Amino acid sequence: MQTPSQPPRSTIGISDFVEDDILDIVEDVLSSDSDSKPPKHKGSYPGKKPNVERNRERGAQLLFQDYFSETPTYNGSMFQRRFRITKQRFMEIFDVLQSDRFFTQQKDCTGKLGLSGLQKATAAIRVMAYGGASDALDEYLRIASSTVDICLRKFVELLLRNYEETYLRSPTASDLRLLLSRSSDRGKIASGTYPPPLQYIINGQERNIPYWLVDGIYPKWPCFVHSIAEPGTPKEKLFSNRQESERKDVERAFGVLQAKWHVIARPGRFWNIDFMHKVMKSCIILHNMCVEDRVVHCDTDNDAFDLGGDLNLPMWGSSSDSTVVTAAAPDSIEALCAASAFTSNAVEYLNTKKLVMDHLWDHAGSHELEY
Numbered sequence: 001m002q003t004p005s006q007p008p009r010s011t012i013g014i015s016d017f018v019e020d021d022i023l024d025i026v027e028d029v030l031s032s033d034s035d036s037k038p039p040k041h042k043g044s045y046p047g048k049k050p051n052v053e054r055n056r057e058r059g060a061q062l063l064f065q066d067y068f069s070e071t072p073t074y075n076g077s078m079f080q081r082r083f084r085i086t087k088q089r090f091m092e093i094f095d096v097l098q099s100d101r102f103f104t105q106q107k108d109c110t111g112k113l114g115l116s117g118l119q120k121a122t123a124a125i126r127v128m129a130y131g132g133a134s135d136a137l138d139e140y141l142r143i144a145s146s147t148v149d150i151c152l153r154k155f156v157e158l159l160l161r162n163y164e165e166t167y168l169r170s171p172t173a174s175d176l177r178l179l180l181s182r183s184s185d186r187g188k189i190a191s192g193t194y195p196p197p198l199q200y201i202i203n204g205q206e207r208n209i210p211y212w213l214v215d216g217i218y219p220k221w222p223c224f225v226h227s228i229a230e231p232g233t234p235k236e237k238l239f240s241n242r243q244e245s246e247r248k249d250v251e252r253a254f255g256v257l258q259a260k261w262h263v264i265a266r267p268g269r270f271w272n273i274d275f276m277h278k279v280m281k282s283c284i285i286l287h288n289m290c291v292e293d294r295v296v297h298c299d300t301d302n303d304a305f306d307l308g309g310d311l312n313l314p315m316w317g318s319s320s321d322s323t324v325v326t327a328a329a330p331d332s333i334e335a336l337c338a339a340s341a342f343t344s345n346a347v348e349y350l351n352t353k354k355l356v357m358d359h360l361w362d363h364a365g366s367h368e369l370e371y
Contacts, residue, residue: 059142131262
């Protein structure tokens with residue numbers, strides 16, 4: 001006896017037993033969840049915690065009374081110690097910053113005043129000066145750490161846009177004449193002229209190949225003069241001592257930069273490489289401003305003013321006075337090679353080193369040698 005065959009099972013879908021109104025409810029829930037997600041750029045959204053009432057007006061009043069009023073609580077020397085630049089220089093920079101709407105005080109939708117431009121500029125320069133966390137400025141300036149980060153980025157961008165051409169320009173003819181003059185006084189080059197071709201007299205020989213004092217990491221090219229690892233004769237000892245002391249001037253200069261702007265000595269945290277590069281250039285600009293203020297206001301007898309410069313103009317000149325040594329980019333290896341006509345000539349390398357040693361020995365003598 002045959003069993004009657006069962007009818008084939010049909011595929012059962014959710015639409016067969018879920019009514020249309022339930023599907024509508026599910027779709028509404030899913031869409032509401034996606035809408036409640038925080039937007040990329042923050043701002044107000046459902047579920048966001050209310051902002052902290054920092055009383056930013058009080059912070060602006062306190063900052064103004066401490067440093068910017070007619071009778072400030074802290075004098076100019078204390079201002080310069082904490083801001084790293086003079087008050088006059090800070091106000092000059094602040095006038096430039098106010099060309100951007102971000103550094104002007106605005107009202108929100110309720111008519112309440114926001115942060116003042118002085119609060120934002122002070123927050124940016126304090127981060128560069130002390131290198132601390134952005135949140136450390138909240139208690140005094142009444143400003144959130146996220147806003148401090150924005151202030152720093154805006155400050156750096158505007159500083160580079162307005163001052164890079166002046167304070168990070170290439171050396172001028174006057175700069176290089178001054179270097180040659182000081183080099184002669186310190187016993188390295190007897191006399192020289194500029195602009196190119198560079199011509200100077202060393203140990204009685206006229207040359208047109210410049211040279212740099214370097215350490216052992218650089219190749220043995222005629223434009224590089226290395227120290228002597230194990231000096232034996234008094235002449236070699238004198239040369240090594242003077243070469244290393246002169247080369248360390250650059251290292252000390254960077255140490256001074258780090259001591260003034262602590263942001264350089266701190267880890268970059270979440271900043272990208274491009275922004276770290278901008279911060280570094282901004283610190284150099286501010287440092288050059290400090291040097292200019294110190295020379296102009298405190299050292300007017302400096303020999304830098306014997307070159308026919310105008311005291312009413314910035315000591316850093318303008319980009320129109322810049323001197324281009326070669327057609328290649330100034331910082332490129334091609335420009336460095338082009339400055340030396342005998343780049344791979346080992347004989348010329350030894351000859352340059354010998355000329356410098358003999359010139360130094362003839363001018364300094366063994367009386368400067370310390371055993």
